[in-house]
Amino acid sequence: MSPPHGGHMNRVGMSPWLRLLLVAGAVVLFTGTALFGYLWYARPTTLTIAVGSLDGEAGRIVSAIASRFTATNASVRLKIVETSSVAEAANAFSSDKADLAVVRGDVGDLSQAQAVVIVARAVALLIAPPGSAITDLRELKRSTVGVVAGESNRKLTNVLTEEYDLGRLGVKFRDLAPSDARRALDSKEVRALLVVIPLTEKYLALVRGFFQQTAKTNPVLIPIDSAGAIAEKERAYESFDVPKGTLRGSPPLPGDDLTTLRVSFYLVAKKSLDADMVTGLTQSLMNARRDLLGEMPILAQVAAPDTDPDAYLPVHPGAAAFYNGTQQTFLDKWGNAIFLAPMIFGGLISVAAAVWKFLRSEDVRSGEEALDVLYAVAHRIRTTQAESDLSEIEREIDKVLQNQRARAKAGDENALDVTTLNIAAHRLQSLIHDRRILLAAPQGAEIRA
Numbered sequence: 001m002s003p004p005h006g007g008h009m010n011r012v013g014m015s016p017w018l019r020l021l022l023v024a025g026a027v028v029l030f031t032g033t034a035l036f037g038y039l040w041y042a043r044p045t046t047l048t049i050a051v052g053s054l055d056g057e058a059g060r061i062v063s064a065i066a067s068r069f070t071a072t073n074a075s076v077r078l079k080i081v082e083t084s085s086v087a088e089a090a091n092a093f094s095s096d097k098a099d100l101a102v103v104r105g106d107v108g109d110l111s112q113a114q115a116v117v118i119v120a121r122a123v124a125l126l127i128a129p130p131g132s133a134i135t136d137l138r139e140l141k142r143s144t145v146g147v148v149a150g151e152s153n154r155k156l157t158n159v160l161t162e163e164y165d166l167g168r169l170g171v172k173f174r175d176l177a178p179s180d181a182r183r184a185l186d187s188k189e190v191r192a193l194l195v196v197i198p199l200t201e202k203y204l205a206l207v208r209g210f211f212q213q214t215a216k217t218n219p220v221l222i223p224i225d226s227a228g229a230i231a232e233k234e235r236a237y238e239s240f241d242v243p244k245g246t247l248r249g250s251p252p253l254p255g256d257d258l259t260t261l262r263v264s265f266y267l268v269a270k271k272s273l274d275a276d277m278v279t280g281l282t283q284s285l286m287n288a289r290r291d292l293l294g295e296m297p298i299l300a301q302v303a304a305p306d307t308d309p310d311a312y313l314p315v316h317p318g319a320a321a322f323y324n325g326t327q328q329t330f331l332d333k334w335g336n337a338i339f340l341a342p343m344i345f346g347g348l349i350s351v352a353a354a355v356w357k358f359l360r361s362e363d364v365r366s367g368e369e370a371l372d373v374l375y376a377v378a379h380r381i382r383t384t385q386a387e388s389d390l391s392e393i394e395r396e397i398d399k400v401l402q403n404q405r406a407r408a409k410a411g412d413e414n415a416l417d418v419t420t421l422n423i424a425a426h427r428l429q430s431l432i433h434d435r436r437i438l439l440a441a442p443q444g445a446e447i448r449a
Contacts, residue, residue: 044077049100050092052083054149058102065288074284087151105264106155106236113268114316115305120198124261128192130217142170146190150175163226181210200298218253224260235312237261269316278318374424381431
């Protein structure tokens, strides 16, 4: 007995529900893949940043910026690697333990560093106690100078020693913690202090606390008159004039503009970091600076680094694109996708049409396919062994004929013409009639179909 070919199975032997399930599975798989791809592409990039300072202020600033990045859903997130000093932060960066770092321009190996922003600028202050008669660095002959944060200022003391020949003069430098500075001065263990600080009220107050002062006495600021010559040889430094009255207004300290050296703190990035990512990082940093400036006045010093090709610390291409206004526009990034979108959409339409055709049951076959089905039905009629199969076949024929008549009425050029339908229907009806007679006859009877 031949298998039934009713409306529950289509012409390839697969039920419509199974076909629908397959297509639904394909759609879910495609949608899930597309969603995963989008989320993977749009996910924030997490970068490690090494930061360290003597008082922990640098870590607090970067933590605030990192929190701001999260709050504003920036494209970059920061994972902070805390260190005890700017020298250790530079070492962590150069040893590939961090993607970013806050470094000082004269500390550590910065050969793989490219500048993103200038975080702050620190000024070298050489200060003697009130009442000191020292007015020139060379007058510190055979004296000891206390250096606050000595590890970070090692290069600076070497530069000053070379420029002023302090070794021959017997000047020695001694590392001091901030908490030991005043005691060392009071006990005359050191004759002067060297500190390198941003000129903000917090750090100026720290310096004032190193000395015993009265309303009529001030510490003595010693100029570094050769700052210009040093800056020409050591590009990490620049000559800078501390404005009159910076440390104290009345009586003013310094009493006049004071020449000294200044060095910059940079946020640096690895050369290997993607330029677009660093562009996004730079933009997010500038936005965070604007938002946090009221809480952290030191962020007023955040500025663009030197973008000239011969800058001491080359700027990262991604940061340079932001500062120069040459970052890629929406069309630059997505122009190709926009161009390809209609082609992709057309392809999806074709796929959808194929799916629709796949899902349609056999009652919507083209005229040629319908005629093939009717021819195949004739063979089934001749070979069927059950009256119930003939009834099922009749229902199939009725569906095909009804569909083709409806399509012809709607003007479908691919539908079978009425004459062909009538001939096919008449022939199949005759075959069904003869087969019924044959099946109803006693076993062994011979009836010619």
